[in-house]
Amino acid sequence: MLDPRMYREEVDKIRQGLERRGAKVDLDAMVNIDIEKRKINQQLDQLKSERNTATESIAKLKRAGQDAQPDIEKTRVLGDEIKAQQEKFDDLEARFRALALLVPNLPHASVPDGRSAADNKVVKEWGTQPASSAKPKLHLEVGKELGLFDFERGAKITGSGFPIYTGLGARLERAMLNFFLDFHVANHGFTEVSPPYLVNRASMIGTGQLPKFEEQMYHCGEDDLFLIPTAEVPVTNMHGNEVLDSASLPISYAAYSACFRREAGSWGKDTRGFLRLHQFNKVEMVQFCDPAKSYQAHEFLLECAEALLQKLGLRYRVLALCAGDLGFGAAKCYDLEVFAPAEERWLEVSSVSNFEDFQARRANIRTKIDGKMQFIHTLNGSGLATPRVLVALLESYQTPEGGLRIPEALQPYMGGMTEIGPKKK
RNA sequence: GGAGAUGUGGCAGAGUGGUCUAUUGCGUCUGAUUCGAAAUCAGAAGUCCGUGAAAGCGGUCCGGGGGUUCGACUCCCUCCAUCUCCGCCA
Numbered sequence: 120m121l122d123p124r125m126y127r128e129e130v131d132k133i134r135q136g137l138e139r140r141g142a143k144v145d146l147d148a149m150v151n152i153d154i155e156k157r158k159i160n161q162q163l164d165q166l167k168s169e170r171n172t173a174t175e176s177i178a179k180l181k182r183a184g185q186d187a188q189p190d191i192e193k194t195r196v197l198g199d200e201i202k203a204q205q206e207k208f209d210d211l212e213a214r215f216r217a218l219a220l221l222v223p224n225l226p227h228a229s230v231p232d233g234r235s236a237a238d239n240k241v242v243k244e245w246g247t248q249p250a251s252s253a254k255p256k257l258h259l260e261v262g263k264e265l266g267l268f269d270f271e272r273g274a275k276i277t278g279s280g281f282p283i284y285t286g287l288g289a290r291l292e293r294a295m296l297n298f299f300l301d302f303h304v305a306n307h308g309f310t311e312v313s314p315p316y317l318v319n320r321a322s323m324i325g326t327g328q329l330p331k332f333e334e335q336m337y338h339c340g341e342d343d344l345f346l347i348p349t350a351e352v353p354v355t356n357m358h359g360n361e362v363l364d365s366a367s368l369p370i371s372y373a374a375y376s377a378c379f380r381r382e383a384g385s386w387g388k389d390t391r392g393f394l395r396l397h398q399f400n401k402v403e404m405v406q407f408c409d410p411a412k413s414y415q416a417h418e419f420l421l422e423c424a425e426a427l428l429q430k431l432g433l434r435y436r437v438l439a440l441c442a443g444d445l446g447f448g449a450a451k452c453y454d455l456e457v458f459a460p461a462e463e464r465w466l467e468v469s470s471v472s473n474f475e476d477f478q479a480r481r482a483n484i485r486t487k488i489d490g491k492m493q494f495i496h497t498l499n500g501s502g503l504a505t506p507r508v509l510v511a512l513l514e515s516y517q518t519p520e521g522g523l524r525i526p527e528a529l530q531p532y533m534g535g536m537t538e539i540g541p542k543k544k
Numbered sequence: 545g546g547a548g549a550u551g552u553g554g555c556a557g558a559g560u561g562g563u564c565u566a567u568u569g570c571g572u573c574u575g576a577u578u579c580g581a582a583a584u585c586a587g588a589a590g591u592c593c594g595u596g597a598a599a600g601c602g603g604u605c606c607g608g609g610g611g612u613u614c615g616a617c618u619c620c621c622u623c624c625a626u627c628u629c630c631g632c633c634a
Binding site: 155160165191196362 | 554562563567590591592593594595602603604614615
């Protein structure tokens with residue numbers, strides 16, 4: 120959510136930001152509601168002030184044993200007026216808030232211009248393609264040969280997009296998650312968090328999934344709870360409606376969770392194998408920080424995510440998303456893409472975003488700095504999501520014998536195994 | 545799921561219809577005293593909205609929402625959370 124004051128003091132700034140994003144919002148309607156709302160508010164405060172004076176006078180008269188009937192009558196009339204005005208005010212406020220919740224964040228000045236993913240800027244490339252005479256096999260083929268996962272049975276028990284990891288595949292995935300978590304906690308000062316996977320409506324509004332993207336969420340109607348699309352939701356909302364001690368900032372959490380996404384409307388393209396799933400596992404980094412330091416923190420989170428890919432020895436690149444491709448709440452975002460040599464394409468494995476105070480306003484997360492109450496800044500980044508990393512591993516580390524080499528970083532988590540050998544005939 | 549109890553400022557804890565602009569204690573901040581500190585004494589302090597250049601002024605907030613009343617921390621309804629007991633159960 121943007122600062123409501125901007126709708127009367129910096130409308131042009133909002134307009135320009137939304138223009139860069141290519142977002143359509145009826146700003147004029149919002150500005151008018153705000154003006155009307157303030158007008159009613161002033162009248163309301165005036166009426167309430169009169170009532171307060173009158174009831175005080177009633178109290179005095181009663182205590183003195185005198186007749187207060189005329190004042191009581193007067194206040195009764197005032198009360199009716201207040202009620203009517205209050206209803207108008209509440210209605211305007213609700214309308215304003217409903218619209219404000221649909222307005223995306225404004226892009227930071229450093230975000231490149233552009234309309235779509237094609238305009239994103241590559242800011243870094245790391246690693247080289249493993250030299251190999253043979254063309255690597257597609258990840259689905261390798262996984263099937265080695266018995267690492269089972270899509271057919273996943274589809275049978277649930278539906279497409281719900282794979283089962285089996286045997287060493289399950290262990291390899293678990294190894295990644297443990298490696299990611301341990302690495303963040305040991306090297307970057309993160310506190311591990313294991314959050315609920317179901318959250319209430321307020322939490323989904325807090326991080327910006329609702330009200331705009333409800334059709335993308337799995338919803339348990341009976342209890343009005345939502346399956347989390349990312350651990351960002353429960354972990355960020357952990358501190359909702361809190362005033363954080365400024366000395367405790369930045370607060371950094373690393374959380375593993377399963378993630379659930381309906382992916383409504385995006386089916387049919389890029390959906391092969393692990394490329395797009397309804398359920399997957401991810402370690403998420405979440406940071407709450409001093410507003411003055413969030414862009415430093417953003418670079419730091421990016422480094423944390425990159426470090427994992429470097430440890431795994433996977434070729435990757437970093438994209439600075441253009442204004443038109445930014446997520447709803449992000450002011451700035453880097454995507455990490457890992458290279459899949461058989462697919463011959465880059466796969467997104469992490470989004471590292473600075474939300475500035477966009478989520479903090481929605482979730483009401485504040486701190487007091489130099490005696491001034493202010494909203495903190497929230498940031499988060501995947502570190503990392505496993506499915507596409509697994510794709511890259513499967514396509515990058517094939518051995519000539521048809522097995523799979525295990526990167527050093529994961530070996531301790533695989534009981535010291537250095538390789539998943541080819542299936543015996 | 546059933547029965548009962550509780551929800552008040554950073555914390556503890558009073559307040560059962562009208563000077564509550566919420567008693568008090570602890571903690572916090574400022575000042576005095578001191579070479580400095582402790583102790584002591586004095587004072588200050590919240591959120592949010594509106595208005596204003598600012599000081600200030602008006603409004604708001606006692607778990608959330610609604611109701612009764614001229615007036616609600618106080619009475620009623622409802623939801624949520626916590627605690628105790630019972631039931632069920634990883």
